[in-house]
Amino acid sequence: MKIHPMWADYPELAPDLTATLDLIESQIRPQNAAVAEALVAMISAGGKMLRPAYCLLFAQFRPTYDRSKMIALAAAVEALHNATLVHDDIIDKATTRRGLPTISAQFGQDVAVYAGDYLFVVCFKLIAKYASDLRSVQQDSTSMERLLNGELEQMATRYDYQIDIDQYLHQVSGKTGQLFALSSFIGAYESGQPLAFAKKIEKIGMNIGIAFQLLDDILDYTSDPDTIGKPVHEDIKQGVYSAPLILAMSRDRDAFLPYLRQQAQMSTADLAAIQALMTRHEGIPQARKMASDYTARALAGLKTLPDQPAKNTLIRLTTALLRRQN
């Protein structure tokens, strides 16, 4: 199977990532052949496999480690990531992902709910089969709980006009940070590192994940040349607020309220007013600064690592990932 073209720049990692993708594909064996095919297509359709990449890289600080075990655990985190994507797509009523119809669009919500559940279980199975010990499995399951907690928290704060950036960062650390943290932790711990080292790596992963989400939030506003009509404006109408908006709101909440209160009935003029307020209150520059701080923390953590080839790869990858402009 073909992995994302970005890995052509990382020949040291490409073979293991390809093996990871092949393993996930071999694990997807529900009797429902149509769903099997769609899940395999989704997983191989150009997902960047960042979480498996971090898992595999953080394993490489041991002189020797069990390669097939690490590939299997990398596959587990990618299965988990895709499980959440299948479920997210039901909720967002998304019709396409990575250029293919979503599982929900293709088969209906019913199948998509169970297909996502199936991928959760593929993840559990791989962890159960390859983890070194029960403590490791416990750590993984605690991480998974935090991930879902983050998703549920986000739903509780819809239309919460008082939301502040700390609450938002707490959600992000669950929704996005946790899986990068878990992937990194598993890479270190399961390759045989002491728990203390693995916990340090886990924190680096968390910072990478948070920076990654903040950059995504910024891109939601900046990637489209049109000022109005972006998907993020749909989010605002649905009461889902992300970092640039929350940071701008923190400077003059009252100015935003009349527009936010329109909720799903927000007009193009309301959205334009919000956009103007965001510009005035430097929503995006504030968010960039915050992303930059998390990135710096992540890179500082990476720089404390032992001098191995993987250290350079990690710094290179993380810098490329988190220095995305615009």
Next chain:
Amino acid sequence: MKIHPMWADYPELAPDLTATLDLIESQIRPQNAAVAEALVAMISAGGKMLRPAYCLLFAQFRPTYDRSKMIALAAAVEALHNATLVHDDIIDKATTRRGLPTISAQFGQDVAVYAGDYLFVVCFKLIAKYASDLRSVQQDSTSMERLLNGELEQMATRYDYQIDIDQYLHQVSGKTGQLFALSSFIGAYESGQPLAFAKKIEKIGMNIGIAFQLLDDILDYTSDPDTIGKPVHEDIKQGVYSAPLILAMSRDRDAFLPYLRQQAQMSTADLAAIQALMTRHEGIPQARKMASDYTARALAGLKTLPDQPAKNTLIRLTTALLRRQN
């Protein structure tokens, strides 16, 4: 918390089941307080807790066993069962369950998808924390895979006019049988029984689960005095066929086809015709016979157990459960 009144007849089991319910409640701690409350309400609203009951009973063939561990694992299987119910309710667009609004009706599908995922993870956490060894966790996750496979299979056979009873039994063994099998297996294995004994118990659990589902299928047709207008007729219109219909079809498939082919456009007259064909071809008597065979197999298995008080309780419970008339 109050357990289902049926357990008043089983004072030997009631305290442990109450402890199981209390433990699940303590595990449900998402930050989203509204969802936490709804999940707790759902779980305590009169579910019979059959799966935990079998788990606890099959643990009692050891002279001593770790009671809190067995309660935690009983809680795990009940969490898993409820996870599938939350997801089923999204799919069936059910508005109530056990007299309360469903999670999907109360909060919307989005929240319901993640709430179900959260319960899957509560299950996984409890298994990870209390299982004796990794092999046990692997067994559990394989079981969970079969459960989801059963759900997905059922979706693949919608409107499959050629469906035969063996295919259906295969689905049922996944969808329903597997969780009774798993609960029983966990009870035996995790209380310290050898694997061979636990595997025998697992088969008994599977037979109980299949008999239970077949009786449910029969009740879908017989519990309502009205001949037309039952929820099962909605299933038929949606292409979901269960044992009584499949067994009747096996005797004269061609007669059924013109009506089944109407699919969701089936009229009251079409349903009446199907009902008449089912009566003519003894759909329900055949299904009763099949349920009876599985029940006999389950009870025969139970009778081979060592003579302990739990053996009598198991026979009494299973007989009451599976001799439901009408």
